[in-house]
Amino acid sequence: QDMADEMTIVSWGGAYSKSQKNAYHDPYSANTGVKIINDESSAEAVAKLRAMNEAGNVTWDVVDVVAADAMRLCDEGLAMEIDPDTQLAAAPDGTPASEDFGDLLVSECFIPQIVYSTTFGYRTDLVGDTPPTSICAIFDTEAYPGKRSLEKRPINNMEWALLCDGVAKEDVYDVLETDEGQEQALAKLDTIKDDVIWWSAGADTPQLLADGEVVMGSTYNGRLFSVIVEQNQPVAMLWDAQVYDLDGWIIPAGLSPERQARALDYIMFATDTQRLADQAKWISYGPARASSAPLVGKHADLGIDMAPHMPTDPNNAKNTFLYNYEFWADYRDDIDGKFQAWLAK
Amino acid sequence: MALTPVENQTPGFVAAVAASSGAFFGLFVGTSQGSGLLGILVGAAIMAALGFALSSMLDKEKPFRWALIAAFAVVGYVLGGLPAAVLGVLFGWFSGWFIFWLATSRYRAHLAPYLTPGQVLWHYTFRVICGVIFTFLITPILVVMPLSFNAQDFFTFTPEMLRFDPAGYSLKHYQDFLGNQDWQNALWNSIRIAPMATVLSVSFGTLAAIGLSQPHVPFRRAIMAILISPMIVPLIISAAGMYFFYSRIGLQGTYMGVVLAHAVLGIPFVIITVTATLVGFDRSLTRAAANMGADPVTTFFRVQMPLILPGVVSGGLFAFITSFDEVVVVLFVGSAGQKTLPWQMFIGLREQISPTILAVATILVGISVLLLATLEMLRRRSERLRGMSPG
């Protein structure tokens, strides 16, 4: 296999990969003649990168990961550091990339691509006359009987539990740092434990909603968009205390200079203002550059305006919840152990 | 004077048994319409009447059974539209067959004359139980097939489908499978990997099985345990172990790596089936060949191989399906370039549930049936051959 004109880009698969293919890969291949191989291993990216690094044989060129994974990779020296101002394209108006991305540059190794949020969808035909407006509806089994689906991990769920148990938004992580706070969150979750279907694959909640198996469930906003708009299911979205998160690129450490140069070239192309805005034609995730937002247009097939469906849309972002990467990097193992023990009980 | 008395049953008996079956079905129809008790009574009454009436007109079996089918179909259509009419046809066919089967004592014809009614009942109950278990076995396939024609993108029986509305069905998932580059790549990868892995495991495995079946093999048990181990080591452990190890030696993410991993997983099947075939293999045949001047290699290819071929083929098919249906190991050991069908399915289930998976499965089931038929034919052939040497 000739390294010169092939590169392996790792991503999540499904509709998301398709949007990347349309927005980035195809134009890039057309420009440069580089053949892009799509690997759909993002879910195992950290593990695989670590093993590749251990073996000294890195086969991936560019990897799409969530911010938390990017930070882990960066910490462990598995991803290379990228300087936004020299190695990324500036905005059309000349704003340097570091400013254009702003706060979203959460790690030195990570170039954000989209902003997504984890939020709730609900069956419009199963919630009666009073559709839920608050996140705490998930804990209200009286008003909304039926199952709800939650992701099978502590992250997000613990925060929502505390929020709905009366903890102020800004105190959530301080409380969660303590054993009592963790107990409190689990106790809150315990009230709905029997009504929860836990999901681990992103496609689960849409399927469960479409089947009517659950009244409401958490998932990524892009998937809910697809269920509601593309598939025409009787489902609606709840924009409240949705957890804001980022997804973007890293370049594995340890690539040969030529491969590294090409990966950087790809990234520079794929994260420019227009490309990021283009991606939103195929999937309802917000571009990570401030300068891209005005360029977001219409859905490629359906022709509807995409802006109102973006998590970045001001209407939707009225009450968002910010995710604390630092906290979870430290407490992930510990809380996860407790969470799984609680689940298994 | 015939010994197994096949005489017609009294109308009373037929009516009673038919009534009990009527009551059984009536219970369901009744509860679905509101009143279980009424359903039981009506069902029993209808079947009893039919049983009584028909058992005195045994000579016109054909016309009456057609009439019953038609009648129930019409009743069904009137009550519940097309789906109910289909059910009506089924029920009409069943009730006609059942009543005549009872009335003409056909149910006793193949049973020993001394069986008591209880034993006869048990005989048929047992068969029904077995039928239920067989149904359980193929249930997933029965579910998968119609769903693969779903017009929607979810694993759901839509109301349109249940109404037999043509709009509820479509071939789009088959089109997706045939037209989508990802699926085609995956299919192509599976086709590249599975046969290669099979060839490896079959050739090494057969050789080793022959070695193991020799009379004096030192450490036979230990060797056997090692060769069987890929089957008994939990898959996740194998996958992780191979992943780390193959990464280190540069096999991870290569075609060769996946082939080797799959070959090793298929080996226990080859060893087990070929050893089983060799247990029945008559050593005097190879001795006879040697005796006539054939060297070991000639003996193997001319005498032993043709005779154990069915075992080898069957082991090979198991090895093939192991590779063709394997997802855990390939997820770890493979990379994008080796994405196989099961991997693609797995991604499909994780990232985007789409009945394309079911369409693929339906196609594969069709291929399996063909393969199984081949296997069965080979087995018959081998039995014919094996039946030859006396003793």
Added chain:
Amino acid sequence: MADVSNLDAFVEFERVQKSYDGENLVVKDLNLSMPKGEFLTMLGPSGSGKTTCLMMLAGFETATHGDIRLGGTSINNIPPHKRGIGMVFQNYALFPHMTIAENLSFPLEVRKMGKSDREAKVMRALDMVEMGAFGGRRPAQLSGGQQQRIALARALVFEPELVLMDEPLGALDKQLREKMQFEITHLAHRLGITVVYVTHDQTEALTMSDRVAVFDDGRIQQLDPPDRLYEAPQNSFVAQFIGENNTLEGVIKEIKGETALVQLDNGDLIDAKPVNVSKAGERTRVSIRPERVEYNKDRMPEGAHTLKAEVMEFIYMGDIFRTRLRVAGTEDFFVKTRNAPDQVRLKPGQQIEIGWLAEDCHALDA
């Protein structure tokens, strides 16, 4: 250690031992030498090591000790497929996936013989066993006897000088068996091949062979032509094993040249021919063949020794009558007589007098 290293011997076993498990000797010190053209049968009870000897000769088992020679050269290190020995297996071992003709042509093919030669030879071999018309069939389409003949033809088609047969008739029914015995001996004599034949059927051994080696417990107990074996057994195992036999137990009173005086356990005194007893006072088993005992006064041979007997049972067997008698304290004394036109049928309870010649009566080890 008698007749080994015979110069014109064709097959030789010299002090051969064999053990499968390192603990028990299955073949113990086997010495045997046979000339070219002989038909030798190994006869013995099950498990006595006959097959093992054959397998060592054919090269499928290795002797743990000793030397096996073929035509004067040791064959220990020659692999089976180079020994050029024909073999007929107990279950025939015809290749089920080949036709009869292919089976027969197999040994010729592996010898790289040309096609036309092969066909001619196969045809000749098939004709020899009168199966010319069956070349195209598969073994499964033949009856047991036919398969047996094909196995024979296949063992002979490449013209080996030595042919081994391991109970080739074991699976056949009686009628077919007798027919095949006849055919095999005739064929062997006609072609002048050397044959080692294994059986546990003594009638088969007696009717077919030039010499019979009686095996027991891993040793050859006696190696002799059939009539000597039957009429002059060298020990009581051979006497018991070959044919039916009446045994009377007693003690040697005295031995005078060719006669021994034996006092039976009930006190009667009889004469017998001493075989492997040497001195007075030894316990002995006196053995007399049932057909050598006469009760018909008219036919009683001259000089016959007589004893009183009581008829216990009369058994009708078609061609012969077996009569069980009580003689000298034992109730298991049989007399066999031919179902001839003038034969008397004895009745249970009858008191008779029986007699035999002292030379038919062997005094053997106890």
Added chain:
Amino acid sequence: MADVSNLDAFVEFERVQKSYDGENLVVKDLNLSMPKGEFLTMLGPSGSGKTTCLMMLAGFETATHGDIRLGGTSINNIPPHKRGIGMVFQNYALFPHMTIAENLSFPLEVRKMGKSDREAKVMRALDMVEMGAFGGRRPAQLSGGQQQRIALARALVFEPELVLMDEPLGALDKQLREKMQFEITHLAHRLGITVVYVTHDQTEALTMSDRVAVFDDGRIQQLDPPDRLYEAPQNSFVAQFIGENNTLEGVIKEIKGETALVQLDNGDLIDAKPVNVSKAGERTRVSIRPERVEYNKDRMPEGAHTLKAEVMEFIYMGDIFRTRLRVAGTEDFFVKTRNAPDQVRLKPGQQIEIGWLAEDCHALDA
């Protein structure tokens, strides 16, 4: 139909037919009636329907037509386990997971017999077959003959009046077989049970039975005591099947009362006893038993019919000599003589004169 519906018959088959596939009759019109205490053997070639008859009697197969009665009552509607018939299977069918004692006690247990009674009975049954010490072993730890005895004991332990045995000795070797034949007949007579015994070994049938039913092609060809069967076969199938037989083909010249004049194919004229030939001009097979043929002039019976013969081959068989002769155009004429002290051994090529009594020579259907 002759002797059915006999009033004191114990087992009766009346016009029984059986087909497995609805196309071929495996048993055709079987009529049989046997009194209590009889030892009856069914003898016939493989596939002649013997096992099928036994299975119908035991209740494991159903007759397609006809009636089977036991002790006067029809048993069609009685399930096998209520028929109270003991059965010994060809492969013994001892339960491998039970000890010998448990095997024997099984039929008593299912009859809900008390523990102490059971133990006593089992012990008695074991002693009866001289296996008292083996109660604690498993079937796999016994030799074939021992297993056979256990199977017998198990079939007898619950004291059935009727015992069926399907080739019970088929798997044993010759010596053991003869011993067991002896034991079975003695036991049956001592206990006074009725036995239906199946075998395809004619010697076994002749030595053991009160009467033998010769089966062929789904019918009883002849049902008679052994000696009548051997000496007065009713058709040529029976003559061929039972014992060895010399056959000469020819044409009936004339029949006068008890003698038929037969012209053999080579022109010789001989006398024979007509059996199932009726008129002059019919083709016939004349059958003479080899042991009824005499060549010793001194012993030639009076009034014997003589023919010239040439000795082809002399076969030594231990207790007997078989001599093959050329007689009246055939080369397959055998004479059997006892290996008696005074017997002459003929040499191939010798010209002799042979003779037999006309009454030993049966003219049968061709």
Added chain:
Amino acid sequence: MSDTTDTGPVLAADGTPLKRSLARALRRQKIRALMLVAPLLLFVLLTFIMPIGDMLFRSVENNIVKDTLPKTVVALRDWDPDSGEIPDEAVFAALAEDLKVAVESKTHTRLGTRLNYELTGISSLFRKSGRKIKKWDLAQDGPFQAKFIDLNDGWGEIATWRTIKTYSPKYTNGYFLNSIDMQKGTNGAEARPENQQIYITLFKRTMFMSMVITISCIVLAYPVAWILANLPARTSNLLMILVLLPFWTSLLVRTSAWKVMLQQQGVINETLVWLGLVSDTDRLVMINNQFGTIVAMTHILLPFMILPMYSVMQTIQPTYLRAAKSLGATNWTAFWRVYFPQSIPGIGAGSILVFILSIGYYITPELVGGTKGVFISNRIAFHISSSLNWGLAAALGAILLAVVLILYWAYDKIVGIDNVKLG
């Protein structure tokens, strides 16, 4: 002739021990047999056994602390955690030196991740300190004790140092302790807090569920195997296809199909509701719990039970049943006393096979198991691909493997691996 003598080893005729001359005679055969087996054996050893061994080695391997902080580990040797005081300046100086090197190669964060499994918070301690230490000048910036504590309070806590010291040896049993819900405490091994105990529960559950699955397989497979073994060959071969077909259908598809069947809006519930047997509001919960896992796995493993049972039952001759009946046994007695005991080897073969396979299952419980239906393998997978605690995964795997090997050993002893037949 020297043949068997009663004393000493049996000698052959030439006086060498019989065993030896036998071994000599058999050497060629043995070598030949081994030569045939060798390629595969080598193949399996290289591509399978070595990876597994390599993987399991991680369960005790603990080089990372020693490799990252070589000097600190040496300096810490003299420190007594029970003294109640934090280590002295020498240790801190060594730490500064070690960290300086580690930060260059970014290995300090890896060490942090590793130690974070044992003490929450160490990860960020290392990460945050690392950034600052980068700028220190070792020669001049001493003394380091105060400087470190100033940098982060964590360095002043005894727990931090205890953890570093406890995990400084090359090998550790920490992962194994963790996998049986224990940890290394102040006085050796101690139980973990109750709200972190999970593995014992999971092991027990895995065993229990596997047992239930095995039993339900036995119950379902027995009649099927019986009827397959007793029907005429033609029919039974056709029915055999019904057994093999699901066996050949993708595992993922079968599992998804069970989802479709069992969920609350699924085929079974819909049918029951339509028939009026359950009301629309309280549909049966049959999936995302143990029941769903058991049904789906029973279905998936059923062929592994049917095939060995069938091959045993085929060899039980019908004459045994006939013999029993001729001895007066009723149908039931004949079955229960005669047929059933003889079919037990088949049950044994199938059971152990199913049990071994089911305790290692992963995909099916993941998809339909919910929270109560997951197996230990799911945790192993989680630790491998998500939490990256590979040592713990290896320890859990080693325990699981040990259980499986014991079962395999029992299986080989009782049934003999040669007696397994597949179709």
